[in-house]
Each structure stands twice: as C-alpha cells, then as structure tokens.
Amino acid sequence: MATARTENVGPMVMGLNKQNGQLRGQNKPPAVQPAPQSQGKGLGALQKAGGAPQDGGGIKFGDDWKKSLLLPPKDNRVKTSDVTATKGNEFEDYCLKRELLMGIFEMGWEKPSPIQEESIPIALSGRDILARAKNGTGKSGAYLIPLLERIDLKKDHIQVHVVIATPGRILDLIKKGVAKVDRVQMIVMDEADKLLSQDFVVLIEDIISFLAKNRQILLYSATFPISVQKFMAKHLQKPYEINLMEELTLKGITQFYAYVTERQKVHCLNTLFSRLQINQSIIFCNSTQRVELLAKKITQLGYSCFYIHAKMMQEYRNRVFHDFRNGLCRNLVCTDLFTRGIDIQAVNVVINFDFPKNAETYLHRIGRSGRFGHLGLAINLITSEDRFNLKAIEEQLVTDIKPIPSSIDKSLYVAEYHSSAGDENRPF
Incomplete structure (x- = not known):
C-alpha cells in the first residue's frame, strides 16, 4: 500500500549464518548475471527523482540535458505484446519535472508501457482510478511516476504518505498521531485485491476516514474480486476504469x-x-x-x-x-x-x-x-x-x-x- 514521504534510513548490515535463509552447497554454481533493470522496479528505482540535480548539474535554458544522463546498458531481450502494444507515447509527453524524467531514463525506462500510458495522465489529472493489468507490466511505475510528480518538496507535511507497512501498523501510527494524514491528497493501493479482502478492508476503510475528503484513490491489481467492486462503489468518485486483461494468463x-x-x-x-x-x-x-x-x-x-x-x-x-x-x-x-x-x-x-x-x-x-x-x-x-x-x-x-x-x-x-x-x- 502506498500512502508518504519518509526520512532517509541508513543501510542495514548483519551477519550471515545458516539460520538466516542463506544456505550454500558444496559446488557453487556460476555467478548469476542480473538482468538490466527495467520497468516495474518500484519506489527504489525512482527515489532520487524527487531530489535536486546532483554535483551542480543544474539545468540551464537551452541545455541538451539528455547528453548528461548515465544510461544503463540497453535491454535487447524479446518482449511480449503485454508491454510493447503501446500508443507510441513518450515519458516527455506528460510534462513531468525534469529531475523526474532524468531519474526515469537513468533507470533504463525508455518508453511508457500500456498500463503507464493509460494511467499516468489520468492520475495526474486528480481523478480516481481502478486499473487492472498483468503482473510485471509496469503497474508500479504507473502510479509512482504521477505520485512523485505531484509531491511538492516545499510543503512540510505528508502529501501522498509513502509508508511500507501492514494496514494495521499504518492505522496504529495514525491513531497515535505519529502519521498526520489529514492533508493527504492521494492514496494508492497496489495489489488491491489483497488489501480489500475480508482480512484488511475494515482497516483500509478506517484509514481512509482520517484522510482529506477530496482525496484521490488509485487501485491497481491483476485480479478484482467482488470485494473490490463494493469498495469502489462506496469510496471512489466516478473512477476511470482501465482493463488491460482480457484473460488472466501471462503471455511469455x-x-x-x-x-x-x-x-x-x-x-x-x-x-x-x-x-x-x-x-x-x-x-x-x-x-x-x-x-x-x-x-x-x-x-x-x-x-x-x-x-x-x-x-x-x-x-x-x-x-x-x-x-x-x-x-x-x-x-x-x-x-x-x-x-x-x-x-x-x-x-x-x-x-x-x-x-x-x-x-x-x-x-x-x-x-x-x-x-x-x-x-x-x-x-x-x-x-x-x-x-x-x-x-x-x-x-x-x-x-x-x-x-x-x-x-x-x-x-x-x-x-x-x-x-x-x-x-x-x-x-x-
């Protein structure tokens, strides 16, 4: 669930032993070569996008800013139509902050995927969204990009409230006054089918009751059971519906x-x-x-x-x-x-x-x-x-x-x- 800006946290270092989930056999296989990082990596991929340009690299009028980008190796793997059947939009078409665009391109995100094309301009407009798309097709970027674009770094209060926690923990922080969410303008629920299941929906509705009344709600998931439909009817205002899944199976x-x-x-x-x-x-x-x-x-x-x-x-x-x-x-x-x-x-x-x-x-x-x-x-x-x-x-x-x-x-x-x-x- 994506709902706030947080303070920077230092790296965590710990010892490794047999009890911590890392077991090693006698014959170590060849080192794995990680794939070039591409779409759908999540918040960590775009963290620096909200900050100021680095090392005095301020952008001046007339600068060819793309020349200064540190781009990763191009990913030439074959891709299925789930991510290639686009309208031909570019990230620059959405009038995003220059620093955000730089962060997007330096992560190797070349063009918006179909779910991003459909979602980003609507999310930027402030309208509620109910979006259904397959796993691994760029849903995270579909909401993180407009989320980062709409954050005003000059305002010292929680605006879109990015917290990584269970709904119960978030609610506890709100009730204790640690997380003040009365001015939150956007709440995003990824994996909405799980968050709005019987186990969590009461907590989610309790959290929403603390938010501003004119807040924007974005729901993203691969599956939408009846519980999501009930929540949508109760809490979303004329949501823009996106359905990029005619069937549930994954191509490729x-x-x-x-x-x-x-x-x-x-x-x-x-x-x-x-x-x-x-x-x-x-x-x-x-x-x-x-x-x-x-x-x-x-x-x-x-x-x-x-x-x-x-x-x-x-x-x-x-x-x-x-x-x-x-x-x-x-x-x-x-x-x-x-x-x-x-x-x-x-x-x-x-x-x-x-x-x-x-x-x-x-x-x-x-x-x-x-x-x-x-x-x-x-x-x-x-x-x-x-x-x-x-x-x-x-x-x-x-x-x-x-x-x-x-x-x-x-x-x-x-x-x-x-x-x-x-x-x-x-x-x-």
Missing part, C-alpha cells in the same frame, strides 16, 4: 507439469536443475517447514540456495531478498510470502514444488518469471491429490498446462542478448 510464460509421487519430488527437482538453463529460479512450497527442509535438501545435492518465509526475522528476509536480487545465489525457496510485488528480472524459471490450492495464488506465483514481457518457464510438480486443483486452475484461467516433455526448447525461456555491434550473442 510457458507452463508444464510433471506427474510425480511425493517421494519423487526431490529427485525430479534435481533432474530439472541438471537439464534446464536456469538464470535464477524461485521454488514455492506450501509451508514454512517444507521451505527449510527443501532448502537443506537442495544444498545436500550440491546447489547453493537461499530460503525465505514469514517466520524469519524481517532483517534476515531483507538481506536474503537483497542478495538474491543482486545475483549472489541461483535458487530461492519460499512460501507465498514472495508472490506479490516482487520484481526480480533475472528470474526465468518458477517451480511449484507444492502445487497451490487456487488460481489466484498460481497466477501470482508464475508471474515472478517473465517480468515486463520477457520469457519465463513455470514447472509444476503434481501428485495424485493435486490433479483436481490442476484441472480447476486450468479452467478458471482458461489456460493449458501441458505435460513436461523430455527436452524443453531453450528459446521458450532463455533470452539471447546481442552486443551493440551485433556481432556477438550470449545466453542470458
């Missing part, structure tokens, strides 16, 4: 299943490791206990892996996520804690070691690969008890999860990079 992600017994799962996983060209993989289990047991098994097989789950201390979860994102390990075992709002573009393989119970969880899990329209692979280990859930999920998502072939075509999930001179190819 190839899905297979392997029919196994419970005792065969680890052997099957070992076989996948030996045959697939994995850049980075995320492996999902249905319980915290199974996460730790599987992580231990993987290290015994000789592979390095990290693990993460909700029962770990937050500081350890932060370190695991940071190090995995930076490519220090090839495999991550986790629970569904890791299914939402996580953007690691180097992940090209997702393995459901334990098959999920519902279509929504399945959709968010496989969405961790194939970020921002790139290619990805989803492998599901299916036991006899899972076959009914498999059929139900196929029907609900209108998709076909096929039996795994003896050999998987690498072009389905391994992107090829081309040098700028065009004379060299190397696998991602």
Whole structure:
C-alpha cells in the first residue's frame, strides 16, 4: 500500500549464518548475471527523482540535458505484446519535472508501457482510478511516476504518505498521531485485491476516514474480486476504469507439469536443475517447514540456495531478498510470502514444488518469471491429490498446462542478448 514521504534510513548490515535463509552447497554454481533493470522496479528505482540535480548539474535554458544522463546498458531481450502494444507515447509527453524524467531514463525506462500510458495522465489529472493489468507490466511505475510528480518538496507535511507497512501498523501510527494524514491528497493501493479482502478492508476503510475528503484513490491489481467492486462503489468518485486483461494468463510464460509421487519430488527437482538453463529460479512450497527442509535438501545435492518465509526475522528476509536480487545465489525457496510485488528480472524459471490450492495464488506465483514481457518457464510438480486443483486452475484461467516433455526448447525461456555491434550473442 502506498500512502508518504519518509526520512532517509541508513543501510542495514548483519551477519550471515545458516539460520538466516542463506544456505550454500558444496559446488557453487556460476555467478548469476542480473538482468538490466527495467520497468516495474518500484519506489527504489525512482527515489532520487524527487531530489535536486546532483554535483551542480543544474539545468540551464537551452541545455541538451539528455547528453548528461548515465544510461544503463540497453535491454535487447524479446518482449511480449503485454508491454510493447503501446500508443507510441513518450515519458516527455506528460510534462513531468525534469529531475523526474532524468531519474526515469537513468533507470533504463525508455518508453511508457500500456498500463503507464493509460494511467499516468489520468492520475495526474486528480481523478480516481481502478486499473487492472498483468503482473510485471509496469503497474508500479504507473502510479509512482504521477505520485512523485505531484509531491511538492516545499510543503512540510505528508502529501501522498509513502509508508511500507501492514494496514494495521499504518492505522496504529495514525491513531497515535505519529502519521498526520489529514492533508493527504492521494492514496494508492497496489495489489488491491489483497488489501480489500475480508482480512484488511475494515482497516483500509478506517484509514481512509482520517484522510482529506477530496482525496484521490488509485487501485491497481491483476485480479478484482467482488470485494473490490463494493469498495469502489462506496469510496471512489466516478473512477476511470482501465482493463488491460482480457484473460488472466501471462503471455511469455510457458507452463508444464510433471506427474510425480511425493517421494519423487526431490529427485525430479534435481533432474530439472541438471537439464534446464536456469538464470535464477524461485521454488514455492506450501509451508514454512517444507521451505527449510527443501532448502537443506537442495544444498545436500550440491546447489547453493537461499530460503525465505514469514517466520524469519524481517532483517534476515531483507538481506536474503537483497542478495538474491543482486545475483549472489541461483535458487530461492519460499512460501507465498514472495508472490506479490516482487520484481526480480533475472528470474526465468518458477517451480511449484507444492502445487497451490487456487488460481489466484498460481497466477501470482508464475508471474515472478517473465517480468515486463520477457520469457519465463513455470514447472509444476503434481501428485495424485493435486490433479483436481490442476484441472480447476486450468479452467478458471482458461489456460493449458501441458505435460513436461523430455527436452524443453531453450528459446521458450532463455533470452539471447546481442552486443551493440551485433556481432556477438550470449545466453542470458
């Protein structure tokens, strides 16, 4: 949930041990090369955009400011129509602050994605939005860019209130007077289907009651159950509706299943490791206990892996996520804690070691690969008890999860990079 400006926080440093989610096997795999950072990275990607130009690089009239940009390597991977089917708009078309534009381009964000084209001008106009778009297509940028544009650094009060916390914690800060939100003009709810579920909707409505009456509400999600519709009717004023999802499935992600017994799962996983060209993989289990047991098994097989789950201390979860994102390990075992709002573009393989119970969880899990329209692979280990859930999920998502072939075509999930001179190819 995005709702305030916060003070800068220093870096967190901690020791590493077997208990903090980082296990290392005997045979360390080759170092992972993280993908060039692209769209959908979230608030951290644009943090500096709200600040002043650096090192006296003030912009003078007539300056060719683009010449001074420090641009990352160009991302030449193949992308699906989820992010390429645009109207041809440019970020400069939205009359954004120069510093914000510089931050956008220096993160490698070249052109707006479809959800950003639809959302940014409407959000800047102050109108409420209900936006539905697939995971990994740039939803974060769709609201962060107008959010940063509308913040007035000269005003010393919470304007769009960027807090990273559970709704209960935010409400507690408000009631204690720590977070004064009476002048907040914008509230953004990412993963709105979760925030407006039965578990949180009462807290969200309580938070909204403390905001200015003319506040703007932006809702973003891949799925919108009936609970969201009820909230929209009650709290949104003539919202602008954006729907870029005719179906729930993700383009660019190839899905297979392997029919196994419970005792065969680890052997099957070992076989996948030996045959697939994995850049980075995320492996999902249905319980915290199974996460730790599987992580231990993987290290015994000789592979390095990290693990993460909700029962770990937050500081350890932060370190695991940071190090995995930076490519220090090839495999991550986790629970569904890791299914939402996580953007690691180097992940090209997702393995459901334990098959999920519902279509929504399945959709968010496989969405961790194939970020921002790139290619990805989803492998599901299916036991006899899972076959009914498999059929139900196929029907609900209108998709076909096929039996795994003896050999998987690498072009389905391994992107090829081309040098700028065009004379060299190397696998991602």
